[in-house]
Structure formats: structure tokens, C-alpha cells
Amino acid sequence: MSRARHTPSKPPRSSKPQRKPKPARKVKPQQAALPPAQDEGLLEVDDIQGNILGAFNKDHQLLVALAIHDVAAAKAWLSRVAPFISSVAEVAQFNRLFRARRRRLGHDPLGLIATWANIAFSHDGLAKLTSQADADGVPDDAFHQGLPDRAAILGDTAIGEGQPVSGHWVVGGAGRVPDILLIVASDDPAQLDRAVTQLCPGAGDLAGAPEVIWRECGQTRSDMPGHEHFGFKDGVSQPGVRGLVSRAPDIYLTERFQVDAPAGDIAFARPGMPLIWPGEFVFGYPSNDRNNGNPVPAQALAPTWIRNGSLLVFRRLRQDVAAFNAFLRAAAASLAATPDFPGLSALRLGAMLVGRWPSGAPIARAPAQDNADLAKDPLSVNDFLFANDTPAPVFRPGAGPAKDFPRATADPLGFVCPCPAHIRKVNPRDQDSDKGDAFDTLTRRILRRGIPFGPPLPAPPGGQLPADDGVERGLHFLCYQTSIIEQFELLQSDWANSTNNPKPSGHDLVIGQTADGKRDVQLFTAAGGTQSLQTDRTFVTMTGGGYFFAPSISALQKVLAAP
Amino acid sequence: MAHYNAFNPPGNNADFAGDPGLAQAWTTNMSNIFDTATASVTAYLAHHGGGTCQFYNPVSGGGASPDLPASATDIPWNGFPKRHGAPGPGQPPQYAAAEAPITAGQNRDQDEYLEWFVNRQNGKIVSVHFTCEAYDYFQFLAQAAPQKVLALYQTYISPQVQMADLFPNGPTGDYDILNKWNTELGAMHLSNPANNLFAEVFLAASATVRRSQHGAEITQTIPLILCSKYGASTRNSDPAIGAAVNGLCRDGRQVTIADPVGLYMAGFNGAGLTLNGQPADGFFKIVRGAFPLALRAVYALPPGLAAQGLTVSDVKIGGTPIQFGGQLAERITMHIAGLASVTKDIHNAPVTVCGAVPQVDPPAQAPTSLVAGPARSVRRAGRA
Numbered sequence: 001m002s003r004a005r006h007t008p009s010k011p012p013r014s015s016k017p018q019r020k021p022k023p024a025r026k027v028k029p030q031q032a033a034l035p036p037a038q039d040e041g042l043l044e045v046d047d048i049q050g051n052i053l054g055a056f057n058k059d060h061q062l063l064v065a066l067a068i069h070d071v072a073a074a075k076a077w078l079s080r081v082a083p084f085i086s087s088v089a090e091v092a093q094f095n096r097l098f099r100a101r102r103r104r105l106g107h108d109p110l111g112l113i114a115t116w117a118n119i120a121f122s123h124d125g126l127a128k129l130t131s132q133a134d135a136d137g138v139p140d141d142a143f144h145q146g147l148p149d150r151a152a153i154l155g156d157t158a159i160g161e162g163q164p165v166s167g168h169w170v171v172g173g174a175g176r177v178p179d180i181l182l183i184v185a186s187d188d189p190a191q192l193d194r195a196v197t198q199l200c201p202g203a204g205d206l207a208g209a210p211e212v213i214w215r216e217c218g219q220t221r222s223d224m225p226g227h228e229h230f231g232f233k234d235g236v237s238q239p240g241v242r243g244l245v246s247r248a249p250d251i252y253l254t255e256r257f258q259v260d261a262p263a264g265d266i267a268f269a270r271p272g273m274p275l276i277w278p279g280e281f282v283f284g285y286p287s288n289d290r291n292n293g294n295p296v297p298a299q300a301l302a303p304t305w306i307r308n309g310s311l312l313v314f315r316r317l318r319q320d321v322a323a324f325n326a327f328l329r330a331a332a333a334s335l336a337a338t339p340d341f342p343g344l345s346a347l348r349l350g351a352m353l354v355g356r357w358p359s360g361a362p363i364a365r366a367p368a369q370d371n372a373d374l375a376k377d378p379l380s381v382n383d384f385l386f387a388n389d390t391p392a393p394v395f396r397p398g399a400g401p402a403k404d405f406p407r408a409t410a411d412p413l414g415f416v417c418p419c420p421a422h423i424r425k426v427n428p429r430d431q432d433s434d435k436g437d438a439f440d441t442l443t444r445r446i447l448r449r450g451i452p453f454g455p456p457l458p459a460p461p462g463g464q465l466p467a468d469d470g471v472e473r474g475l476h477f478l479c480y481q482t483s484i485i486e487q488f489e490l491l492q493s494d495w496a497n498s499t500n501n502p503k504p505s506g507h508d509l510v511i512g513q514t515a516d517g518k519r520d521v522q523l524f525t526a527a528g529g530t531q532s533l534q535t536d537r538t539f540v541t542m543t544g545g546g547y548f549f550a551p552s553i554s555a556l557q558k559v560l561a562a563p
Numbered sequence: 564m565a566h567y568n569a570f571n572p573p574g575n576n577a578d579f580a581g582d583p584g585l586a587q588a589w590t591t592n593m594s595n596i597f598d599t600a601t602a603s604v605t606a607y608l609a610h611h612g613g614g615t616c617q618f619y620n621p622v623s624g625g626g627a628s629p630d631l632p633a634s635a636t637d638i639p640w641n642g643f644p645k646r647h648g649a650p651g652p653g654q655p656p657q658y659a660a661a662e663a664p665i666t667a668g669q670n671r672d673q674d675e676y677l678e679w680f681v682n683r684q685n686g687k688i689v690s691v692h693f694t695c696e697a698y699d700y701f702q703f704l705a706q707a708a709p710q711k712v713l714a715l716y717q718t719y720i721s722p723q724v725q726m727a728d729l730f731p732n733g734p735t736g737d738y739d740i741l742n743k744w745n746t747e748l749g750a751m752h753l754s755n756p757a758n759n760l761f762a763e764v765f766l767a768a769s770a771t772v773r774r775s776q777h778g779a780e781i782t783q784t785i786p787l788i789l790c791s792k793y794g795a796s797t798r799n800s801d802p803a804i805g806a807a808v809n810g811l812c813r814d815g816r817q818v819t820i821a822d823p824v825g826l827y828m829a830g831f832n833g834a835g836l837t838l839n840g841q842p843a844d845g846f847f848k849i850v851r852g853a854f855p856l857a858l859r860a861v862y863a864l865p866p867g868l869a870a871q872g873l874t875v876s877d878v879k880i881g882g883t884p885i886q887f888g889g890q891l892a893e894r895i896t897m898h899i900a901g902l903a904s905v906t907k908d909i910h911n912a913p914v915t916v917c918g919a920v921p922q923v924d925p926p927a928q929a930p931t932s933l934v935a936g937p938a939r940s941v942r943r944a945g946r947a
Contacts, residue, residue, distance in 0.1 A: 139653025145882030152842075153835030153881040264786070279652060287651045291797070292785070296651050387810060388782045412810045413635045430783075432803045434639040434896055437784035482652035489881075493834055500830050500896045505634040515834070522634045528905040530632040 041278075041285065043243035043253055045089040047308045047552045048282055049118045051183060051449055052480045053241055053253060054091030056116050058185035059220045060192045061451045063314070063476060064200060065171050065178035065546075068128050070208030074179075075129065077201050077209045078119075078561035081182075084199055085553055086116040092245060092253060113187035115195045119556065120312045120548035122146065125179030129560045134303050138549050139283075142484040143311055147546045148174040153489060155497045155513030156542040170316065171214040171544035180210055181314060181548050183478075192217075214544075216316070218451035218476045226360075228452055229319045229473050230510070230539075232350075233360030233375065237382050237427060239276045239445040240269030243285070253278075257379060257399040266293060266438060271393045272382025276442050280487070281480055282310050290440040305559045308552030313446075313488045315477040316544035317511075321457040322468035324539040328353075329465055331533055340525035352523065353509050355421030364390075364408040364417045374405045384408035386417060386424055387431040413524065420506035420521040426491045433495070433502030441502075446479040446487050474543070484547055509533075511540050564817055564904045566625030570594065573700055573760075573825035574852030578711055588707055593824060594622050596761050598925035600768035607772060607920045614911030617812045618768040621819045621902070629905045633821070636901035637855075638807045639829060640799035642677035642693075643893035658887035667743040670754035675800050676826035677897050678758070680750035681888040688875040690863035691888040692719075695826050695897065696752040696851075697760040698740045705730070705738030712738065719850065719859060720749040757795065760824060763804075763899065767820055769793035769920040770805035771812045775913035782813070790917035800826075804899060815907030821900040828857035829898040831891075835881040838868070843878045847891070855898065862891050 043053070050056065068074040094114050101109035123144050127135035135144075142150050148166040159168040166173035184199060186192035201209035221227050228234040240254035250256075254269045261267035267275045277295050279287030284307030286295035301307055328346040335341040335349065347370075351357045357366060359375035364384040366374055375381055379401040384390050390408040411417055412431065417424055424431070427445070430438045454473025457466050481487035495501050496508035499520070506521030507514065520534040551560060569586065570593035572578050579586040597620035605616040619625060630636075647661035662681055665671060671678045676697075682690045705712045709730060716724040724744050730736050745751045753759070774781045774790045781787045784806040785796050791809075794801025811818050831854075833844025851859035864873055878885045885891065 141655070141883050142881065149882030150835065152837065155834055283653070290648070299651060299654060410810075410814075412807075412814075413631065432784050432806050434641045434799065434803075436645065436799060437802060437806070439785070483649070486649055486652065494832060497834065498830070498832065498896070500637075500639050500898070502639075504637040504639060504829075504898070522632065524632075524635070528629070528631060530634060 040242040040244055040252070042247065043088065043245060043278060043282075043285070044308050044552075045092065045245045045253070046087050047554050048088045049310070049550050049553065050086035050088050050091030050116055051118045051185075051478075052088065052282060052310045052447065052550060053278070054086075054088045054095060055238075055447070055449060056091065056118075056183075056185040057095065058114075058116070058187055058451075059225070060187070060189050060217060061183065061185040061219070061476070062192060062196055062215060062217045064182040064184070064196070064212055065214040066180040066182065066201070066210035067213050068125060068179040068210050070206070071128055072563070073206040073208035074210050075561050075563055076206050078129075078556065080205070081117075081119065081199055082553070082557045082561055084117045084195075085119055085556060087553055088253070089245065091116060096255075113191065115184070115186035115188070115191045117185075117195065117199055118183045118550060120181045120183075120550040121560070122177050122179055122181075122546055122548055124177060126549060126560075128179060130303075137302050138306055138309075138311070139299070139301070140311055140482075140484050142489060143547045143549060146177055147172055147313075147315075148177065150484075150489065150547070151542065154492045154542070155515070157513070157515065157517075169542070169544040171216075172314075172546040173544070176213070177546055178213055181312070181546065189219075216453055216476070218453040221452055221456050223456050227358065228450075228475055229321050229454070229456060230324050230350075230354075231358045232354050232356060233358065234450065234452075234475075235448055236356065236360045237272060237423065238447065239280075239442070240273040241278050241281060241447075242275050243278045257395055259394045259396055264292070266442065268393070270382070271379055272384065274442055274445075276445060280443060280445065280482060281447050283307055283482055287482070288439070288443050290436060290443045293439045293442060303559075305552065305555035307555075309555065310480045310550045311482060311484050312548040312550050313477070313479050313481070313484060314545045314548065315542060316453070316474065317477050318472055318474040318541045318543045320468065320537075320539050320541070321473065322466055323537050326465055327535055327537055327539070331535075335523075335531060335533070338531065340527065340529070340531055341523075352418055353421060353521070355417050355423035362408070362417070362423070363421075364411060365405055367416050371405070373403060377402050377405070380405050385410075385430040386414075386428060387412040414503075414505060415524045418505065418521060418523055419503045420508055422496075422508050422510045425495050425502070425508040425512075428502045431503060434500070435490070435494075435502070444487055444490055446481045446491070449478040449480065450475050451478075452476070474540075477545075480550065505530075506533075509535065509539075513538070513540075564619065564624075564626045564628050565621045565630055565819065565821065565902050566627065567621050567822050570622060571823040573696060573823050574827065574856045574858040575823050576851060576858065578704065578708075578715075582708070585707055589703065590622060592703055593760075594620055595925070596764050597621070597768075597819070598623065599922060600765045602925040603765070603920050603923045604768045604771060606923045608911070608914070611914040611916060612912070613772060613914045615909050616768075617771040617817050617909050617911070619817055619819050621822065625819070631816075631903045631905055633900060636807070636811065636818075636821075636903045637829075637898055638804050638901060639896050639898045640675060640803045641893060642675050642695075642828070642895035642897045643889055644673055644675055645799045646674070646797050647672075647889070656889060656893065658889040661889045661892075662887060664747070666747045668741050669746055670741060670756060671746075671750075672755070673892075674755050674757050674795070674798055675897060676753065676758050676763075677828065677892060677895060678750050678753050678755065679888045679892055680748075684874075688885060688888070689869075690861055691875060691891055692750050693828065693860040693862075693888075693892065693895065694750045694752055694858065695828055696858050697758060697763070697826065698752050698754065699759040699761055700825075701740070701752045702738055709734045709738070716744055716751055720744045720751050757798075758826075760826075762794075763826055764820060764824065765920075765922070766793045766801060766804055767808050767818070767899075767901070770808035771818060772920060773809065773813060773911055773913040774917065775915050776917070780813070780913045782810070792917070792919040800897065808901065811901070811903040812909075812911075815910050816903040817906075817909060818901060818903045821902045823856065825856065825858070826897060826899055827852065827855060828860060828895050829855040830896045831860070832894040832896070836878055838864070838873065838878045846875075846878070855900075860895075
């Protein structure tokens with residue numbers, strides 16, 4: 001702008017006081033009239049498998065890995081199984097009913113149970129059932145290569161001298177990749193058993209039907225439902241998938257609590273749940289423009305039956321709970337002995353490294369101590385940004401948080417929530433990453449469908465550290481996306497495993513992996529300095545898994561199961 | 564606030580060793596750039612009533628008060644051009660477009676302050692050469708010590724490079740940035756017009772200006788760069804640098820760029836690179852500078868493996884063969900090291916108009932100015 005054209009200047013504003021935490025205040029949630037609904041397009045919810053966009057959310061979930069030995073017998077078995085495969089329509093409808101009943105009752109509705117099944121295929125499995133060319137048509141190079149070949153990218157390491165990276169895996173190692181992964185989930189373990197018996201190849205199937213080569217049941221923790229084995233609430237933050245499930249007005253797949261955002265802003269279904277175009281998770285739909293969030297038309301698919309399918313990542317992650325707790329206890333004691341972190345507890349250090357307290361309450365909104373009320377409020381627990389002050393959401397009529405909690409203030413450098421904190425590493429929200437800004441980050445999101453396996457590690461009385469009991473426990477990590485390379489692999493390899501990305505200051509100490517196991521984080525001191533925290537102890541170990549394609553139900557029936 | 568006695572050469576390289584005059588000239592040169600940027604922002608703020616300039620020259624200014632830890636003000640971005648990134652799910656990055664062959668007089672279409680040259684023989688990749696050295700540093704050297712420029716080319720590109728290749732009009736003439744050894748035959752330094760140190764400093768300075776629109780301060784990355792026009796919104800680097808600097812200034816801090824000023828490779832993610840099943844990440848070698856101030860790197864097989872007929876094309880990344888240098892470039896994290904005061908003393912009112920900060924001369928020019936301002940002799944081609 002030239003000097004000649006400038007507008008008269010205003011007098012400089014006097015210095016304003018430094019920002020202080022904003023106290024909780026009783027305000028009515030902002031509400032606004034509904035703008036015209038954007039046509040997000042109809043999702044073919046009867047054709048998309050239910051766990052992808054619906055989420056099973058069951059307390060018991062069995063994973064069954066199968067090998068195809070005889071294609072004709074496998075197709076016959078698939079024909080028998082196909083009617084049991086649950087759709088998004090079924091799962092989403094049940095989940096809506098369940099939520100509605102729970103809202104009315106104040107607790108989980110007794111007797112309202114369901115049992116679901118979904119299925120997915122490895123690249124080799126697809127090739128056996130269709131053709132090599134068709135399997136290669138699924139547009140993801142990582143899927144083609146398979147997890148054993150991609151494991152080193154993810155930082156997975158071998159156990160034992162001269163062993164391959166996947167040599168110790170209990171499922172999915174090189175040469176042992178399952179062709180099929182069957183997921184069966186239920187609210188009731190007895191129902192689950194019945195369904196598995198019904199679904200798995202048996203006496204009624206042709207000779208040469210797929211062979212069960214591995215199976216393992218996951219279950220929510222009975223002592224802490226919804227928490228993973230380190231003790232933290234899991235699956236709190238999920239993206240909101242755009243799209244209508246019906247032509248009836250406003251029947252979105254993802255229930256809307258907030259009004260649509262102004263053009264150019266990220267829209268949210270509810271606070272902290274950004275709306276993302278379905279093509280990021282299911283093939284055949286518009287995806288997000290990583291520069292501005294606008295819909296990008298779906299690319300042509302060949303073969304066309306890829307439509308309504310999704311890529312599934314499965315990783316069996318063993319968790320060393322005793323080591324994690326021992327590390328937190330020792331590191332907190334060490335830091336607490338310095339003038340910079342007086343009184344630091346293992347609990348708070350854990351929250352700093354995760355970004356949430358065990359309850360799920362984010363430290364961005366609860367910096368000093370856990371806040372169970374905040375954790376329980378679904379419209380508040382995810383309502384925070386990192387780089388900027390979090391504005392008050394504008395809710396639709398009738399919606400709003402149960403209670404007003406202190407809002408998160410701008411923390412671009414990570415004084416409150418350290419930049420390497422797990423939830424900030426894998427979802428930097430409004431903070432820029434090495435890959436771009438918040439719009440780019442939307443294209444990295446995944447739909448997580450994990451569940452713990454193994455029993456909780458019993459806690460000894462008196463606050464003593466639990467010793468490892470030698471029992472395996474961990475997480476069946478499952479996630480859906482349409483680009484394993486640009487989504488799951490980027491989160492693990494480029495961000496969690498990196499000290500530089502998405503923002504420098506260390507690794508994700510919880511899930512980050514390096515070749516020599518050494519990881520570190522930089523924690524800010526109150527005085528503005530940093531304190532380094534290091535470990536070479538691995539808390540999470542990859543022990544099996546695979547990359548799969550979850551086809552549409554019609555493709556399963558008409559292509560994969562077709563003689 | 565940092566205070567330096569001098570600006571060191573990018574990456575603390577040894578180009579000025581034994582030549583205090585050259586070192587002093589570089590300090591003067593960089594100081595002029597900082598002074599120009601500071602004066603420009605100061606004038607812009609005065610023009611728009613925006614307050615005190617939060618950018619400063621750490622040689623002529625600065626002080627002993629402490630700065631934030633380096634990790635807090637380190638700004639990373641990916642080295643592969645965003646414009647050539649994966650267009651959408653299931654679509655690979657446009658590797659071929661990002662490294663389309665060029666000839667002398669043309670610049671590379673690589674605008675993330677990282678450029679690379681792919682050395683192919685018989686269709687196989689023999690080596691990939693990465694550089695992040697700004698061309699205005701070479702302009703400076705060319706003007707002050709042309710023999711050093713020749714020596715660098717002969718060391719890093721080819722012993723066959725001749726003075727006349729670099730200085731078509733003789734050693735006293737202009738240095739040809741887009742000479743054949745820096746384009747079709749190699750990559751000595753950055754060639755893209757956007758990739759220069761002046762632009763880096765001016766971008767950082769311009770980004771200190773707080774902006775508002777429609778009564779609200781602009782804090783989002785892309786709206787900020789679109790309003791402030793300090794760079795290209797389609798890149799990884801410019802928006803990230805600008806947003807980070809602006810955020811520090813919104814917090815009231817004074818900022819500058821850490822010495823040695825440059826754009827650097829901070830790290831290389833070699834996980835998953837294999838050759839015949841064995842790790843192949845070690846073939847990435849820094850040959851000028853060192854992480855996190857790496858200026859130049861080469862990916863090539865050791866002579867023993869090359870003698871067996873193996874090439875970079877035999878290396879796989881997660882099972883996928885390397886076909887383009889860009890597959891390695893996207894595994895490089897670039898960064899600049901900023902500095903920001905711990906104190907938060909300046910709280911300017913946001914400027915309510917949009918537009919770039921016009922460049923103005925500093926009030927008192929230093930006596931010697933070899934190069935200050937945008938490159939003067941870039942022969943641009945292939946890109947507006």
C-alpha cells in the first residue's frame with residue numbers, strides 16, 4: 001500500500017495487560033438461528049460397513065484372522081457370511097437409540113444390546129478373490145506393500161538379533177499376512193460367542209474354507225470403562241464425518257450441536273469435532289481440500305467396486321503398564337526435586353505427556369488438576385484449541401454444555417499443554433504443522449475404533465508401584481481412512497516418532513518410536529526455560545497387525561463372494 | 564533479546580576462514596538487510612498507527628535479556644513443495660512435476676527453500692543432491708570473492724566447472740545464478756526466485772505486524788498471509804513462518820532470526836529405507852553444515868555397493884522403489900531458528916488494512932553494502 005493512499009491512522013493503543021487465565025463464568029451458551037443446510041450429499045449407509053462410519057462401540061470385540069487356501073471355498077463362505085455384515089445404517093441407528101435411551105435414563109439402557117460383524121481383506125486376499133489388477137486398483141501404495149514392509153517406516157523394530165521387524169508378531173508378520181480380518185463385536189460376551197461360532201468357518205462350510213490362523217478378544221476395562229491400560233480415557237476426540245443418512249432434512253450422520261461456521265472457517269459438529277468430508281474415510285465421496293477445507297470431488301475409481309470401501313489399519317500394541325508407571329513416578333520425582341517443577345506428581349506428568357488427565361479432561365482447560373465434570377461433558381471435553389484462544393462455540397437452539405468451565409487460552413508454545421503431548425502430536429488442531437495449517441491437519445485425521453485387550457494390571461494397595469505380572473495387555477488399535485500413507489503413517493512416522501514435527505520440542509513419549517528407543521521431550525518451566533525429559537524405555541510395542549481394505553457390502557456380495 | 568557482535572555465514576560454514584574482511588562484509592550485508600526490514604516495518608507501522616516495531620537487528624540492536632528456548636521458536640516445514648503434494652486421498656504426490664528437467668536460465672519449481680538435483684545414468688538414479696543455500700549468499704560471495712564461488716562449485720558439483728561458466732562476462736561481471744552447473748547439471752544453491760535470505764528476513768519482519776479485519780484480529784495462518792502478503796499461501800514455509808512470528812508478537816515479544824541466518828535442513832526421516840532388505844538411511848549424508856544447520860546433503864550408495872551395479876533406484880521406501888528425488892525430499896524437515904524475548908512488553912494495536920509492507924531504506928546506510936535487497940541478476944524463467 002502506498003503512502004499516498006493510506007487511510008488516516010489511529011492513535012496507538014496503550015499497552016494492554018498480559019493475558020490472564022479466563023475465570024469460569026456463568027453465561028448462556030451462544031445460540032444462533034440455523035443457516036441453510038449445506039448439501040453434503042447422501043451417504044450410501046446401507047452399503048458402507050458399520051464400523052467405518054458408525055463405530056461399533058462394544059464392550060467385547062473379537063478379531064479373527066483367516067487365510068484363504070481355496071478360492072472357491074472362500075467365496076462360498078463369504079456368501080454365507082455376507083448377510084451378517086453390519087451396515088452404517090444399522091449401527092448408526094442403534095447408536096442413536098442407545099444414546100437417546102441413555103440420555104433419558106441417566107445410565108446405559110439394560111437389555112439394549114447388539115452384535116455386529118465387519119470384514120476386511122489384505123492386498124493378497126483381495127487379489128485371490130478378484131485379480132492382481134483389481135487389488136492394485138485400491139489407491140494406496142502402503143496397502144499394496146502391506147504392514148510388514150511398511151513397519152520400519154513406522155519405527156517398529158525387530159526383537160532379536162538378525163530377526164525381521166515382524167518376526168515376533170503374533171499375527172501378520174512377513175509370510176503370515178492374513179487374507180481376511182473378521183471383526184465381531186457385541187455388548188454381551190455370550191452373544192459374541194454365538195455369533196463367532198456362527199460366522200467362523202465350520203463343519204457346514206466347504207472343505208478348504210478359510211482357516212482361522214489367529215483370534216483374540218478385546219474388551220473394555222471392567223474397572224475403568226473407556227480407558228486404555230495406561231489409565232487414560234481413550235477415543236475422546238474423533239472427527240465428524242459430513243454427509244446425510246437420509247433425504248429428510250437435517251438427518252446428518254454426525255449429529256450437529258454447533259451452527260455452521262462462516263465461509264473460510266473450519267466447521268464443527270460439536271466443540272472439538274471438526275466436520276470432514278467423507279472422502280477422507282470412505283472411497284467415492286468428496287474429500288477435503290487441504291488448503292481451505294472445501295470439498296474436492298472424488299477421484300475415479302477402478303475397479304468401481306472400491307466405492308464405499310475404506311482402508312483399515314490394525315495394530316496389536318502391547319503396553320508395558322508397569323514400566324510406564326515406573327517411568328512417570330521416577331521422572332516426576334526427579335523433576336519435582338528441581339525448582340522448576342515443585343510438587344510435580346506422576347499423575348500430572350502423565351497428563352502433560354498425554355495432554356489429558358486420566359478422566360479425559362484436557363490439561364488445556366484443566367491445567368492444575370483433573371476435572372471429572374469437565375471430562376463427562378461431551379460438549380466441553382473437546383472444546384479447546386492450542387495456538388489461539390478458544391472462542392465460545394455458537395450452539396444450535398437447545399444445545400449447550402451442562403456447565404461452564406474455564407476456557408482454554410492461547411498456548412502456542414506449549415507452556416500448558418506441551419507440544420509433544422500425545423494428543424497434540426497426533427492432532428495439532430489449530431497449530432500449524434510442518435505439513436500446513438489447520439485445514440491440512442483435517443486431512444490427517446483418522447476414525448479410531450480401538451479396544452483394549454488383556455486384563456488390567458492390578459494396582460497394589462497403598463499407592464505402591466505395580467510390578468509387571470507377565471500378562472500381555474494392550475490395545476487393538478484399529479483405524480479407518482482412505483490414505484494410509486497420508487493419514488495413519490504420517491501421524492505415527494512423521495509426527496509421533498519425530499522430534500521436529502509437527503512442532504519441535506520432542507517425541508511423543510507414549511507411542512513414539514525410534515531406532516534406538518531413545519526419546520525425549522522438552523518441558524517448559526514456569527520461568528520460561530525448558531527441562532529435558534528422556535527415556536530409552538519402550539512402553540508400547542508392536543506385536544502384530546496388518547493393512548486391510550474394508551469393501552462395501554455390495555462389493556462383498558457381488559464381487560468378492562461371487563463365484 | 565539476543566545481541567551478536569557479527570553475523571556468521573550460513574551454517575557456520577568455513578567460507579570466510581582466514582578472511583576477516585569478508586566476514587566483516589557479510590556482517591555488514593546482513594545487518595543492512597535487517598535494518599532495511601526493520602525500517603520498512605517501522606515506517607509501515609507509523610503510517611498505520613500500529614505502534615512499535617517488534618523486529619530487530621541483533622547486531623546493531625538486541626540486548627542481554629533472555630530469550631525463549633530455541634525449541635519454542637523453531638519453525639519447521641516439509642521440504643517437498645506443497646503445490647506438488649498429494650492432491651487427495653489415494654493420489655500420489657506429483658513427483659515428476661516437482662523435478663521436471665530444466666536447462667540453464669531456468670529455475671526449479673521447488674519453492675520450499677529446498678531444491679534437489681537428481682543424477683540419473685541410464686535411467687537409474689545414481690545420486691540425489693539437496694541444497695538449501697540461498698542464492699543471495701552466493702551473489703555476495705561472487706561479488707566479494709569469486710574464486711571461492713568457483714572453489715565451492717568444483718568441490719560440490721564438478722571439478723570441471725570453469726570461471727567462465729559462472730561469470731559469463733568475466734570475474735568482475737555478474738554471477739550467473741542460473742548457470743548450467745546450478746540447473747541442468749547440478750544444484751549448488753537455490754535457484755527459485757522466492758528462495759533467498761532477504762526474503763526470509765523480510766518475511767519474518769513483515770509478519771510482526773499484527774492485523775485485523777472486520778474488528779477482529781487475524782490469527783489464522785492462511786487469512787494472515789493473505790492479508791499481510793508476506794509470502795505465498797500455497798507453500799508450506801511462508802505461512803508457517805509468518806504465523807509463528809505473528810503469534811509471538813501477539814504475545815508481546817520482540818523477535819528476530821537467530822545467527823547464523825539461513826534456511827536449513829533440520830532432519831531427515833530415513834525410517835523404512837532399505838536396500839536388499841538392509842537399512843539404507845545411512846546413505847543420506849550431510850556434506851556442508853550439520854543438523855540442525857545442514858546446508859547440503861547427498862543421497863548416494865557407497866562405492867562398494869555402487870560397484871556391484873546397485874543404484875539409488877534399487878533402494879525402497881517401505882517397499883516402494885525410489886523413482887524420484889522428491890520421495891527423499893518429502894522426508895526432509897526444513898526450518899528456521901527464530902528468537903523471541905521472554906519479556907512481553909509490546910502490545911501494538913493491529914493494523915486494520917491489508918497489504919504488503921513496502922520496502923524502504925534504513926535511515927542510515929552502513930558504509931559498505933555488497934548485496935542488500937532482492938537478487939539483482941537472477942535470470943528468471945519458467946515461473947512467474
